Amino acid sequence: MKSVSFSEASLPAQIWNSAPQLDNIPVINTQALVPAGARAVLIAPHPGDEVVTCGGLLQLLSNLGHPLQLISLTDGSASHPGSQQWSEKRLSVFRPQESVEALRRLGLPMHSLKWIRGGFTDNALVEREEQITHFIARYLRPGDVVFSTWCEDGNVDHDTVGRACAKAAASVGATYNDVPFWAWHWPARDGELIPWHRARKVRLDTWTVARKSHATHAYASQLDGEPAIGLAPSLPRSLLERIRLPYEIVLV
Template sequence: MKSVFISESSAPAQIWNNAAQLDNIPVINTQSLVPEGARAVVVAPHPGDEVVMCGGLLQLLSTLGHPLQLISITDGSASHPGSQQWSEKRLSVFRPQESVEALRRLGLPMHSLKWIRGGFADNALAEREQQLAHYIARYLRPGDVLFSTWREDGNDDHDAVGRATARAAAIAGVAFNEMPVWAWHWSNRDQGLIPWHRARKMRLDTWTVARKSHATHAYASQLDGEPAIGIAPLLPRVLLERIRLPYEIVFV
């Protein structure tokens, strides 16, 4: 597994804005990914991952009338260790509220959205992979199409949830697709580690991209770090710029 640390100064050399392969990824439409009438299940390691990972896809599926289920594995309360402004107690309440606002900004039908909150402790998910897999499988049913973070995304929790979700998909016998988040911010010299042969591109129109960007800005706790105690923004400027690309990538 490759660990990721996003530095603003390294932005010009990152895969998302420098890899030639991005232009040649085959395009896939939503109907090919999620058949008519099928339910899409999105498994997010932390609050906000569902928007950054597939905020565009969620909008497209909602517009087409697909039933949606979101599984949030953690509440994200450990994102600011040592912070007095953003204590774990405050974040355990605040981050789910941010998610509600973000999904509202995406235009999702909050009255009918099935939303499961796992309450697992973040930054420790690799130790509970087997438990996670069975937890996720409990909420799956035949015909579902499952989405989660890539198993080699470069973040311990993302990787663990990707592996657990893959195992849950095998248990339930449903289709599973992976979506990279932090991997796009690897140095361009690491582009050979990306499984380009599995990549498919979902095109997003201007309005869909705008709503995704607007939704990401609902996560106020993640937009500003605390330099005094060495905490960088969890949603740095370079990531906010990258999610304004007119497509999302899925590994099928």
Template sequence: MKTLSLSESTLPAQIWNNAPQLENIPVIGTHSLVPAGARAVLIAPHPGDEVVACGGLLQLLSSLGHPLQLLSITDGSASHPGSRQWSEKRLSVFRPQESVEALRRLGLPMHSLKWVRGGFTDNALYDQENQLVEFISRYLRPGDVVFSTWREDGTDDHDVVGRASFRAAQQIGATFYDLPVWAWHRPEREQKQIPWERARKVRLDTWTVARKSHAAHAYASQLNGDPTMGIAPTLSPTLLERMRLPYEIVFV
């Protein structure tokens, strides 16, 4: 199965900081993405994906009073395989606590945010697409606007959850949008694989970007790898730098 750490993509010429097409992506407003009164559903393969992918958009939607639903498919406990410092048992408890703090830092209304933890095992979703479609469908309703990782993002978990979310949305009668995450950290030479014609920018102000960055730093387990096992941080300096861009990208 394909797995990837963003810290493995350390070349300066990554798509996110080198592709000339980024300058010409049309801007889209939140009202165009999520109609007034519609519920926004974010489906995250792992804890923290919601912050990295669209922590700014979630803030904007919350400020407009949209109902929010978050589905965390896995608990992210397999992020440090073989580590004694960050064992799966410890992470299964620790990472949900990190998520609570991250969502609080985003300023989301925890009293009204609907948050469901799926309990699937991360890095083991490749053969569970049909089960994921069934699970996700339980929590969707017609008229929802669903966001999840791009179906061709570049890792098994992101790709499978994206496909399952798309299929579930189609079945229920909801709108679906892709969120690229890992794709931006591919080498610049792979920029032709990005569907630029579908890309739209959601602009973020300085305060929204700052809260998003602050929320990402709630994931202490992902900011620190395990050098004794050769495990690099998942939230690498490169990723954190990209998160400070004044926009997020959605594929429509």
């Protein structure tokens, strides 16, 4: 079905590795997605979302000289509730450091990358959706091309930020694109819930994929769970396999 060689036989049938619609998604080139001279804005609910959703696209846009802006809404410090090893206090320091390292691994120009940190509370965004919408709108301008998590992704923070981004972009005359994250890991039988008519593939070469995978592994705190307290890894094996696909998919 797709030209990848890793051991999918051992993975559950999920949308990303089993949906027949994947083969028919039109390819879009970077120039058509983000016109020449336009600024690309990537809005991440949590640290790491920007790499997993658009780590390849960010590299392509950077190589073409597009101005980039990253908005990180939370510090991700609530990713391990109940953990003594990864307390909120430790994660509030550690996860931003992981993000810096991840972006360095992507090869982004840290000296010129505009990076806004929102300071919103992890896992509590839905109560502040209106405030988040206004916050995002302050940093957008007409002509921007904005990317963030799909508003039907199935994670409350992701869904909230997707809605807020769409409203903020519309209010200033920017273009908004959804990027599914967890939706790709729904059971294959739920494939019809994806709006395939909006889906477009951005092709990635081998080195771009390798840098994206390397960057994702900078999030060391998210790679291992804590079975003793019932915590699964925030970045499970199936996700680490998926990000090695030779494309990313956006909903335009």
